[in-house]
Amino acid sequence: MIAENIKTIRKEQKLTQLDLAKRVGVSSVAIAKIESGITKNPRNLSEIALALSTTEECLRFGKSANTVSFELLNIKESQASDLAKFDNIHDVFTVDRDWFVEVFKKQPTPNMKIVFAQCESMQPTFKAGDFLLVDTASTTLNDGVYIFEVDDQLFIKRLQIIPGKVLAISDNKKYESFDLPADAVIIAKVTDLWKHDTP
DSSP: OHHHHHHHHHHHTTOOHHHHHHHHTSOHHHHHHHHHTSSSSOTTHHHHHHHTTSOHHHHHHOTTTTEEEEEEEEEETTEEEEEEEOSSSOSEEEEEHHHHHHHHSSOOOTTEEEEEEOOSTTTTTSOTTOEEEEETTOOSOOSEEEEEEETTEEEEEEEEEETTEEEEEOSSTTSOOEEOOTTOEEEEEEEEETTOOOO
């Protein structure tokens, strides 16, 4: 069952065994052994599930093989400890893969996460309580909305590149803009509202 489910989901995502192996950090031979049933209960099933943006349950039991799961993170502006697992709702957000592709016009990747915003500085683009789709692999600066860390504090701001500096801008005009420090750590780029309004 595990072998068939991994193979089915991998092919649905148009990945080769080598593609999956690179994501998991193993050899393509190891993936081939799992998919052929030679390796019965792979110890790295959680890593494979993450690489396929699904759950271990889906790989084990074949429940809704055409689903995609995202880690749900919680962030509150200016509190570094809040980019962490959500405590009072499910840690994993699972939706139908076809729905995701239809709505967001992109394939899900393991680097995509869901963030529950709890700050008002980006109103009206998004408000406290909105769910945001972020990409933790998009840390190269371009104009856009990012989650970043400065002096052990987390921020969600619009970054604008201008000659000689980068401005951190709040869409809520009650908040002042500031120059992004050179030692700021970019954590993720906000790509979409879950309602699919692109910031």
